Every structure is written in structure tokens, then in C-alpha cells.
Amino acid sequence: MPDTAKRPNPLFRNLTSKLAALPMIATALIVFVGCTVWTIYHSFTKSRMLPKSDFVGFDQYERLWGTRRWLVSVENLMIFGACMMVLSLVIGFFLATLLDQKIRFENTIRTIILYPFALSFVVTGLVWQWLLNPDFGVQKIVRDLGWTSFEFNPLYDVNIVIYGVLIAALWQGSGFIMVVMLAGLRGIDQDIWKAAKVDGISTWKTYVFVIIPMMRxxxxxALVLIASGIIKVYDLVKAQTNGGPGIASEVPAKYVIDMMFNNLNLGQGFAASTMMLLSVAVILIPWAYLEFGGKKHG
Structure with a gap:
């Protein structure tokens, strides 16, 4: 006998949960989506100290890409981002594999490595500003030990200053990536390791050809978390170098904040922030399509 009972409308399923989520959805639409649209709109205007509706087309973007400071900040972000993604993943995974060997004092070592992540970027920037200072930092310590020709002052060299910032970022962020990787490693079935040992597969081959593909x-x-931190990096640069020497360590987030709050040039700041949003979209939209859309279409 066919079921004649009327099935509930899917729209009304979990109605209580949906109603509870309405404030957050409204906040996201109003604050995030609304402010994003507002920012993009005013990036095409002649806004200075206050927002204006004087439409000027792409003039703000032409000025932006004709400004050397912005070009330097984009170049620095590309160098910093590429190095940060590769090195933090490699260092984090390497540390995770070491801790995954069930070593003694694992909890203590994990806490020590993760501790820098608990610090703010301002504190990290100031600490590494002192450590990399040639007058009383690493360079002075090594010279006092007898190597008088040793030089290590990246924060005072315009050609490598961004790598000095990178050192501080790796010191703070690698521990967090290590924890993420360690959680992934601990989720691997131990039978896989046993089968690899029975087949005579070496440990490094098991990691490269079996474990890493399973941890995709x-x-x-981890890449999404790292990328989100890279795009908005500001306080570390502000505390460590303040964009110097000159403009050698400028980054887009610092350019946006300086334009909007120091130079009182909202139109230029809005244009720069829109370009930052576009760069995120260029990365995330293809990834989201491949990750979710590809699976959906089989």
C-alpha cells in the first residue's frame, strides 16, 4: 500500500536551527557583503577624507598601479607568500613527522614549538627586530665569539629585508602548521604503516607515496590558513620594520591602512583593498570549483 502521508517540506526541516542561524546570516550579508560592495563602489570615486560619489572611473586604479610603493608592496607579498607557503608547509610537516615517532617528552616539545603562535605579531616583530639588530643581536653575538667578519643584518639591507620579515613569520607560524599536520598524521590508520613494513617499503617512500596523498x-x-595570513600581513611588518628601509618592506595591507588613515585618501585605499580582494578571489574561486564543483560533476 503506497504511503499517502504528506512528506514535510524540506524548507521546514531543522527549522529551529535555521532560525537560530538567521542573525549570523544577516550579519554576514550586511557587514561583509554590504561593506565589500560599498568599498568596491567607492574605489571608483574621488573620495578623500570622506566618502564621495564623484565617479572617476578607473582613475584610482591607474594611479595605484603607477605608484612605485604599491608595486614594491605587491612584489614583496609575492616573495613573502611563495616562501611562506612552501617553507611553513615543509617545516611544519617535518616537525610533525618527528613528533609522530612517539618520542619522549612529546607534549613538552610540542608546547615549546607551538608557544610562538600564542604571541601577537607585534611582539614577534619587536623580538625579531632586536634579534636581527647588528648592534646587539645575532651578528654581535657571533662576532663576540671570534668571527669578526660575520654579517647578518637583513632588516637593514633593502635587497633582503623581506626575508628578515619571513624569518619572524616562520618562527611564529610553523608551530601551528605542525599541529595541523600532526593531527592529520595521527588520523592515518596504523594498519597502513604495518602493511608498508611488511611489503618492505622504506619510511620516506611511505610518507611520499602513501601518507602525503592521503593527507591532501x-x-x-593548511594552505588556506597560510594564505589568509599572508594576504593580511600588516602588524608584523609594522612592528619589525615599519615598511623600511625606505619602502623596501612595504606590503599591500600596510599600503591600504596608510592611505586610508595617514594620508586620508579613501579612494586610493579602497582601490588597493579591492585589488587585495580580487587576488584572494583569483586563488579561492578556482580552488573551490576544483574542490567542490569537480566532485559534484563527477
Whole structure:
């Protein structure tokens, strides 16, 4: 006998949960989506100290890409981002594999490595500003030990200053990536390791050809977390170099904040922030399509 009972409308399923989520959805639409649209709109205007509706087309973007400071900040972000993604993943995964060997004092070592992540970027920037200072930092310590010709002052060299910032960022962020990778490694079934040992596969081959492919979602998550930190890096540069020497360590986030709050040039700041949003979209939209759309279409 066919079921004649009327099935509930899917729209009304979990109605209580949906109603509870309405404030957050409204906040996201109003604050995030609304402010994003507002920012993009005013990037095409002649806004200075206050927002204006004087439409000027792409003039703000032409000025932006004709400004050497912006070009230097984009170049620095590309160098910093590429190095940060590769090195933090490599260092984090390497540390995770070491801790995954069930070594003694694992909890203590993990806490020590993760501790820098608990510090703010301002504190990290100031600490590494002191450590890399040639007058009383690493360079002075090594010279006092007898190597008088040793030089290590990246924060005072315009050609490598961004790598000095990178050192501080790696010191702070690698521990967090290590924890993410370690969680992924601990989720691997131990039978896989036993089967690899029975087949005579070496440890490094097991990691490269078996474990790493299985941890693909973990690596994707780590990359998204790293990329989100790279795009908005500001306080570390502000505390460590303040964009110097000159403009050698400028980054887009610092350019946006300086334009909007120091130079009172909202139109230029809006244009720069829109370009930052576009760069995020260029990365995330293809990834989201490949990650979710590709699976959906089989």
C-alpha cells in the first residue's frame, strides 16, 4: 500500500536551527557583503577624507598601479607568500613527522614549538627586530665569539629585508602548521604503516607515496590558513620594520591602512583593498570549483 502521508517540506526541516542561524546570516550579508560592495563602489570615486560619489572611473586604479610603493608592496607579498607557503608547509610537516615517532617528552616539545603562535605579531616583530639588530643581536653575538667578519643584518639591507620579515613569520607560524599536520598524521590508520613494513617499503617512500596523498585535505586546509595570513600581513611588518628601509618592506595591507588613515585618501585605499580582494578571489574561486564543483560533476 503506497504511503499517502504528506512528506514535510524540506524548507521546514531543522527549522529551529535555521532560525537560530538567521542573525549570523544577516550579519554576514550586511557587514561583509554590504561593506565589500560599498568599498568596491567607492574605489571608483574621488573620495578623500570622506566618502564621495564623484565617479572617476578607473582613475584610482591607474594611479595605484603607477605608484612605485604599491608595486614594491605587491612584489614583496609575492616573495613573502611563495616562501611562506612552501617553507611553513615543509617545516611544519617535518616537525610533525618527528613528533609522530612517539618520542619522549612529546607534549613538552610540542608546547615549546607551538608557544610562538600564542604571541601577537607585534611582539614577534619587536623580538625579531632586536634579534636581527647588528648592534646587539645575532651578528654581535657571533662576532663576540671570534668571527669578526660575520654579517647578518637583513632588516637593514633593502635587497633582503623581506626575508628578515619571513624569518619572524616562520618562527611564529610553523608551530601551528605542525599541529595541523600532526593531527592529520595521527588520523592515518596504523594498519597502513604495518602493511608498508611488511611489503618492505622504506619510511620516506611511505610518507611520499602513501601518507602525503592521503593527507591532501589537511594540506589544503593548511594552505588556506597560510594564505589568509599572508594576504593580511600588516602588524608584523609594522612592528619589525615599519615598511623600511625606505619602502623596501612595504606590503599591500600596510599600503591600504596608510592611505586610508595617514594620508586620508579613501579612494586610493579602497582601490588597493579591492585589488587585495580580487587576488584572494583569483586563488579561492578556482580552488573551490576544483574542490567542490569537480566532485559534484563527477
Amino acid at each position: 585535505p589537511v594540506f589544503v586546509t
